[in-house]
Amino acid sequence: ExxxxxxxTHLIKTRGQQVxxxxxxxxxxxxxxxxxxxxGQGPQFIFQYYREExxxxxxxxxxxxxxxxxxxxxxxxxxxxxxDDSALYLCASSPALGGTDTQYFGPGTRLTVL
Amino acid sequence: xxxxxQNSPSLSVQEGRISILNCDYTNSMFDYFLWYKKYPAEGPxxxxxxxxxxxxxxxxxxxxxxxxxxxxxxxxxxxSQPGDSAVYFCAAVAxxxxxKLTFGQGxxxxxxx
Numbered sequence: 001e002x003x004x005x006x007x008x009t010h011l012i013k014t015r016g017q018q019v020x021x022x023x024x025x026x027x028x029x030x031x032x033x034x035x036x037x038x039x040g041q042g043p044q045f046i047f048q049y050y051r052e053e054x055x056x057x058x059x060x061x062x063x064x065x066x067x068x069x070x071x072x073x074x075x076x077x078x079x080x081x082x083x084d085d086s087a088l089y090l091c092a093s094s095p096a097l098g099g100t101d102t103q104y105f106g107p108g109t110r111l112t113v114l
Numbered sequence: 115x116x117x118x119x120q121n122s123p124s125l126s127v128q129e130g131r132i133s134i135l136n137c138d139y140t141n142s143m144f145d146y147f148l149w150y151k152k153y154p155a156e157g158p159x160x161x162x163x164x165x166x167x168x169x170x171x172x173x174x175x176x177x178x179x180x181x182x183x184x185x186x187x188x189x190x191x192x193x194s195q196p197g198d199s200a201v202y203f204c205a206a207v208a209x210x211x212x213x214k215l216t217f218g219q220g221x222x223x224x225x226x227x
Binding site: 033035040041042045050058092102103104106 | 158207
């Protein structure tokens with residue numbers, strides 16, 4: 001069974017650019033969530049997708065957007081990058097929508113904005 | 115507004131002794147709590163969870179205690195092993211409608227041989 005994978009591992013962008021991060025969910029999982037982890041902080045919820053629809057969103061501006069595909073892989077897009085967007089971006093998949101279903105995290109993508 | 119707080123940034127423990135990691139929360143809507151462990155260059159790994167209808171859950175060396183009146187939970191690791199050295203995050207869920215996890219800042223646990 002393949003776990004959650006993310007690409008790329010590291011990424012360097014400049015302020016104002018756009019970035020797309022990718023996540024491949026664990027087999028059989030139809031729910032994916034994205035989190036931002038700033039240095040020295042815990043992960044912060046960005047949004048969740050269930051069966052290709054956004055199911056919930058945290059306190060992030062609209063320039064953070066996402067997609068989930070029929071094969072349950074997912075993308076996180078960030079437009080107009082700002083310096084504060086520098087962080088580790090984690091995706092997590094779970095087998096169902098419920099809050100008590102264990103979320104399995106990928107290793108993350110480290111984004112640096114210069 | 116930090117709804118889940120881990121006030122100890124780090125904890126150092128001798129191998130074989132007990133490690134106690136603490137977590138406080140402010141949102142009374144939280145009704146499910148989890149602990150995750152994170153090694154460098156890896157994503158968080160689920161460790162143990164507890165529902166608000168319980169006050170204790172045990173899994174091998176790991177026990178989580180929940181004190182709802184104090185809005186406090188703790189993770190006990192007995193006996194601690196060097197391989198337990200990692201960052202530990204507590205997380206909370208409000209309701210079971212969807213899995214928005216609210217995390218604390220994390221505690222770095224170092225277990226010395």
